[in-house]
Amino acid sequence: MKARVHVMLKNGVLDPQGEAVRHALGSLGFDGVEGVRQGKIIELDLTETDPGKAKETVTAMCEKLLANTVIESYSVEIA
Amino acid sequence: MHAAVIVFPGSNCDRDMKVAFENAGARVSMVWHKDTEMPAGVDVIGVPGGFSFGDYLRCGAIAANSPICQSVKAHADKGGYVLGICNGFQVLTETGLLPGVLLRNSGLKYVCKALDLKVETSNSAYTSGYNAGTTITIPIAHHDGNYYADDDTLARLNDEDRVAFRYVENPNGSQQDIAGILSDNRRVLGMMPHPERMAEEIHGNTEGATLFSSLVGSLENA
Numbered sequence: 001m002k003a004r005v006h007v008m009l010k011n012g013v014l015d016p017q018g019e020a021v022r023h024a025l026g027s028l029g030f031d032g033v034e035g036v037r038q039g040k041i042i043e044l045d046l047t048e049t050d051p052g053k054a055k056e057t058v059t060a061m062c063e064k065l066l067a068n069t070v071i072e073s074y075s076v077e078i079a
Numbered sequence: 080m081h082a083a084v085i086v087f088p089g090s091n092c093d094r095d096m097k098v099a100f101e102n103a104g105a106r107v108s109m110v111w112h113k114d115t116e117m118p119a120g121v122d123v124i125g126v127p128g129g130f131s132f133g134d135y136l137r138c139g140a141i142a143a144n145s146p147i148c149q150s151v152k153a154h155a156d157k158g159g160y161v162l163g164i165c166n167g168f169q170v171l172t173e174t175g176l177l178p179g180v181l182l183r184n185s186g187l188k189y190v191c192k193a194l195d196l197k198v199e200t201s202n203s204a205y206t207s208g209y210n211a212g213t214t215i216t217i218p219i220a221h222h223d224g225n226y227y228a229d230d231d232t233l234a235r236l237n238d239e240d241r242v243a244f245r246y247v248e249n250p251n252g253s254q255q256d257i258a259g260i261l262s263d264n265r266r267v268l269g270m271m272p273h274p275e276r277m278a279e280e281i282h283g284n285t286e287g288a289t290l291f292s293s294l295v296g297s298l299e300n301a
Contacts, residue, residue: 014227014252016185016186017183020187068180070172070178070179070227
């Protein structure tokens with residue numbers, strides 16, 4: 001079973017890398033980009049076969065390591 | 080006074096920290112990250128600068144979950160002293176021993192230079208050798224030193240006199256120019272600047288050595 005975790009900076013937390021990408025897009029002539037937020041996708045291969053249990057385990061992984069919930073939010077997809 | 084300095088894969092200020100502790104009169108044990116226990120009788124644990132585990136995932140995140148960090152947490156929970164410098168500060172925020180987080184520098188560049196810091200409080204074992212309000216010159220060398228915490232946390236740090244150092248000129252976008260903070264019991268200090276790199280005459284000045292001598296002196300008299 002595969003899991004995919006999306007980690008994003010929370011709203012209100014300055015994202016200097018996203019801002020740099022926004023500036024670079026502007027200088028390439030892509031107008032109209034009002035904001036860019038950069039995050040991470042983490043893909044996991046799991047031996048677990050029960051989707052509910054997999055989601056529970058991956059959520060625990062996010063809380064403990066994969067995201068820093070002081071500044072980041074996360075979502076878990078099980079496929 | 081017995082200090083332990085933790086060594087992670089990618090630590091690169093561990094030996095400088097050892098020398099700074101020794102010059103202040105401490106006995107130093109180097110402790111590998113896979114160890115699970117501190118040597119007996121450790122008074123203070125130093126978490127050094129560097130790029131532990133290549134800064135993978137987030138700076139300090141992997142180190143904060145390494146076996147030895149359970150002992151670091153246990154030491155702090157018992158009221159022990161812990162000093163985290165640069166990457167060590169990032170590790171201490173990731174363990175939850177200090178609040179907030181260190182984000183990428185707002186200018187996106189790695190900044191390596193000596194800077195003026197204002198000593199905000201002399202009320203800690205680390206800063207008792209300085210007068211509050213004094214300016215000292217200490218180098219920084221980091222890519223992720225942009226201190227961030229929510230408004231409630233910042234208010235608490237200020238109300239409880241827990242900001243140890245502020246930058247005179249903000250190099251990285253840190254909220255409220257914060258360069259170093261103390262835990263609520265004032266025994267855990269995290270700071271981005273490197274006092275161990277300004278601790279001998281050959282470094283340019285010895286203003287960083289004062290932090291180590293204050294700490295060792297306070298603990299020996301305790």
